[in-house]
Amino acid sequence: MAGVARFVASSLAPAAQRFTPQAAAGVLRRVLEIAIDGYQRFPGAEQVADRHLAKNGGDAQLAIDAVVDQHIRLAGVQGFVTSIGGLVTLPIALPANLTGLAIVQARMVASIAHLRGYDLGDPRVRTAVITCMLGEDGVTDRLKKSSLVTSPLAIATAPVFDPELDRQVSGEVVAELLARISGKRMALAVTRRVPLLGGAVGAGVDGWSTYRIGEFADKSLVRRIPRPIER
Template sequence: MAGVARFVASNLAPAAQRFAPQAAAGILRQVLEIAIDGYQRFPGAEKIAENKLSKTGNDPQLAIDAVIDQHIRLAGVQGFVTGLGGLITLPVSLPANLTGIAIVQTRMVAAIAHLRGYDLDDPRVRTAVITCLLGEDGVADRLKKSSLVTSPLAIATAPVFDPELDRQVAGEVVGELIARISGKKMVLTVTRRIPLLGGAVGGGVDGWSTYRIGQYADKSLVRRIPRSLEQ
């Protein structure tokens, strides 16, 4: 299965270049807005974060752990896309299953960022949130290849917002998301003839990738020092 995923990623990632940088950035702006602000019955990142914080005795780390657990379960539920308060009908220029998992994972990372003291209205933070969707291996690989110039933490705490870096990150993330969903489809094609296995594999893939991204965001987005204390 890992070999299939690597094969698909290596062959489909270049195909993502069909998305112009502006188009990729536009897609992810829609994903970010829904993940951070919420949509219909789908609460936004800050609301989720504050809810978990109140239920864990105002302990940010326990709240982060609860946020990750919640989103792993949500990602792993069979048919979760259709239960996200109308997300499947959104005019986002990605397939519905890809849109759903991208929004769930983005909300998780944004909630973690909020709990660590980052301002979700800051465009630098939003770029960093999206960068985390590449995961630890994805970021490390792109840093090595110089297709990404810096880490999510450095992006979030940069002196100024870099629109060109934002477009670069958007292209890389959209390419990664397309490769992941295509790899999952190939695996599901192999398992489809075995009763119940296809659904279990699909939910497992989404749950595992969400866990990995959550752990990476937890590690990467360290506690933000208030500006008043930075001097």
């Protein structure tokens, strides 16, 4: 973990400079591909959602609760980045811990969307998934500042897919993820002299952020029939 922390520290500044809206959109598209389709031993969102739905007798809300619980535990496990099918080696231009956490949280939100009846192949839904990764506070703050124009639900059910909005949201999400990693690194620096405390803080930060995102996605992505894309 010390090596990962050093890598994160050295990568934050150049990463922040590197992510134009187009580059951020490319990174988030790759994250979503892995989260939705799976990678090696890391099953995709639909597979995870359907498994929990079967275990809970077809009750979508119980399945969503189980999905969120599973991903909180996964996010909170120290070293999970290197334990889920080699995600740390993926060619995604983000620090290793950030890549793993983003994929885990994106899969959680995508699983919730699938359980609520949304088509994960729909680009509007994929934009809504990454918007949910900002969390309720992040979305509310950006709506007030007009750096985000609408809610995840409105994005998922819009009449047409908006590529410019997708790029804008991607830039906001990447900036938010980098800020979270920076804040986590600062917290770990404070606790590094206390045995085991740093690991507990790191697990707690990742688990708590995942819980808040899952809670927001559960509340935001209500069940409704999506409209077809107008071409």
